[in-house]
Amino acid sequence: MARQSFEFLPKKLGFFPYVWVIYIALPIFNLRGYTGFMLLWGCLMIGLFVISYRQLYFVTGRAFNWWLGLQMAIILTMSIFYSPYNLYMGFFTANFIGWYTDKRKFKLCMVAFGTMQILSILLNLPRLKGTELLFLLPFLVIMFISPFGARSLSKQQQLELELDRANEQIKELVKREERMRIARDLHDTLGHTLSLITLKSQLVEKLAPQNPERAQEEAREIQRTSRAALRQVRELVSDMRTVTVAEELADAGEILRIAGIALEVNGDARLQGIPDLTQNIVSLCIKEAVTNIVKHSRAEHCRVTIENSEASIRVSIEDDGIGVDSSISAEFSTGNGLKGMTERLTLINGSLSISAGDRGGTLLSVVVPIIMKDRKDAEQHDFHCNR
Known part of the structure; x- marks a missing residue:
């Protein structure tokens, strides 16, 4: 059985956990002036605090509770017997309290954390001047509020993780059914x-x-x-x-969501009665347009409008990004994406146009005529392409 390599802090979290270690310099600085037993005892407690910080990244359950309680005890001791400014070490503990998903445990830990803060202030009142107390209070309030923010962020990350897992399961079920x-x-x-x-x-x-x-x-x-x-x-x-327009829009919505771009769809995407080849080519155009929006537009919103009349189908893809300036126009004109879209649309007598949108971004319009001759040609082309 292969032995796991030692990790001081989780590698998956990158450099961020190490940034917090820098703040251990503050309680070390507060040990200046102490000698003998008090200096040794202070160093031992800071070392134990660093160990607890490391352990809290790796342990769960009761072990997590014990290490968190030990942190609070060290902070209380350091703030009473050394410097009241050691209360700043509570920012470490506040971050870990936000990791609790169980509401009851979170409340109990917040009560213990608040009690530790209040007790530290009360026992340090004789040493604290009025200005020093006023200086400490805002930081104590922020320290007390921060677990709520950390817990909310943790809950959101957990929900996103569960959503990603659910989407993966749905995709696997769709593949299996297919x-x-x-x-x-x-x-x-x-x-x-x-x-x-x-x-x-x-x-x-x-x-x-x-x-x-x-x-x-x-x-x-x-x-x-x-x-x-x-x-x-x-x-x-x-x-x-064959990929239908409705299916492609569903995939496009997922891609845009990941990129932080909101999608708005107007019109009936089902396009009932439209040949499979036409739907496939229009879907490929939508895919290419969405890819360009994600890569180049810096947009926040994307609107897809589908107009289906007796004479033609018009699909407009508009974003509110940086727009079609000269450099992007040149890239569109010479790029393989626009060329491929134009070539595909030629097969079904379709046309493509790019212009500035009403929202200040880019407007790409695809128009495909609905003519019986075109339907026959589309079916013949589909037959020959699959030979």
Whole structure:
């Protein structure tokens, strides 16, 4: 069994936990002027405090409670017997108190933390001048409030983690369901056809010596059946490759959410009655536009408007980013993204335009005509592309 390498502080948290260690210099500074036993005892308590700080990153349950309680005891001792300014060490403890997810434990710990602060102030009143007490109070208030902020941030991070896990599970379930659907379609569609080809080939083998004409007819029937099977396979592959506009918008919403960009969709994204090839090409255009928004726009909002009339489909993607200046226009004009979008739209007689949007950002419009001729061409192109 491989031994785990020692970590002073969790590597996954990066450099941040080490920044807090710098503040240990404050209680060390407050030991100036002490000698003998008091100096030794103060150093030992600071060392134990550093150990507790390290342990709280790794332990859970009762061990976490004990190490946190030890921190409070050290802070109380250091502030009473050494300097009242050692109360600042409570910022370490306040951060860890915010890690409690259990509401009851959080409240109990806050009561203990508040009691420690009040007791330290009361026992230090004879040593504190009025100005020193006024100087301490704002920091004590911030120290007392900070666990609530840390707990809220921790709860939000936990919710985001659970949401990511749920999304991963949903994606896995969708993949599993899609595999099962493909398996069912292949079995239902091709199982009977392949069985028929097997039976007819056996029949041809028997008829060939006795009735050549009948054998030839059966062989031609096998050819027709195999072509039908091939067409069915192409249809299945075409269905698997097709991405609808509604599906692409769902994926785009997830990508934009991760990038911190809000998505607004106006119009019916289902586009019922529109050929699969048209939906696929429009979906690819939306994907490319969203990618450009995430990479270049610095936008906060993205609006997708879908207008479906008897004559055409218009899909507009608008953001409120930095807009189409000369440098970005040049990049759009020479980039592969715009060229690829234009080439795809040409297949279905579509057009693409880029202009400044009403929100000050970029407006990309895709227009595809709905004509019977175009539908036939689209279906023929889909057939040839999948051959």
